[in-house]
Amino acid sequence: MTTLLFNKPYGVLSQFTPEAASRWRCLAEFINVPEVYAAGRLDADSEGLLLLTDQGRLQQRLTDPRFGHWRSYWVQVEGQPDDAQLNRLREGIEIQRKRTMPARVRWLQGEEMPDLPERDPPIRVRATIPTSWLELSLREGRNRQVRRMTAAVGLPTLRLVRCRIDLMDGKAELDLKDLPAGRWRPVTNAEQGRLNRLLSSSRPRSRMARRGADRRG
Known part of the structure; x- marks a missing residue:
């Protein structure tokens, strides 16, 4: 499994293919790792942390609103x-x-x-x-x-x-620490371990449990 963290600059789409007649750049100008895709997105005029992976199950786990990361x-x-x-x-x-x-x-x-x-x-x-x-x-x-x-x-x-x-109710996180804008890096062993635990964690909480957690947040 390949998983990367990227500090997306302003003016870059969260995709590898440029849009026709668009003034925005795309990820292909910064990342040359094959078969990875963004897990979630940031608007072109937003900046910051973007996770990319070649594992569809991890993409789904991080973007499924039922899990509420x-x-x-x-x-x-x-x-x-x-x-x-x-x-x-x-x-x-x-x-x-x-x-x-x-x-x-x-x-x-x-x-x-x-x-x-x-x-x-x-x-x-x-x-x-x-x-x-x-x-x-x-x-x-x-x-x-x-x-x-x-x-x-x-x-x-x-x-x-x-x-x-x-990743898991604040017990494990990914952040921008020491990652300049426009640069990417592979996840560390510790971060990969957090992602593995995320994938092996329990199913989404019930709707009532999620509402209670939201009130506590």
Whole structure:
């Protein structure tokens, strides 16, 4: 089994085939390993952690919404959040006529702020409006969900970076540590062991159990 971690830059599709007449690049410009495919996706204008594997069962396990893996994002937003906005994100917001599942949200300040190089191209900055960083964790992956959620509470997303994937209720995780943008690496032996345990773990929880876990999150 071949499994890779890739730090996807801005402007890159989560696929190996370019789209006709698209301004976006594709994974083939960065990764020359045959027969691996992304387990999940990031929009072209999002950055960060992408897992690629040649094992269909692992792809299915990581993307099946019944398992509800937490995925964490660093989100640079326009403005400064207040408690009401953060609580709305945590409790769930109706977007596209469907309410989002409860989320985990933290306002990152001081030393907690992510140490990232400037994006290429840079984000837009308005001199009169400050920006803030949030850490937002979700157990679902609806279309452009993070951007829609922050916009709904008055905090438009300027930059979005997936920083972590939790494999088993936070007991094992994959992250961006020491992986520069545009670079990939094979998973370590320890990470492969976590993935193997994931594949041998129990079946999806019942709907009621998942709802209880979401409330606790």
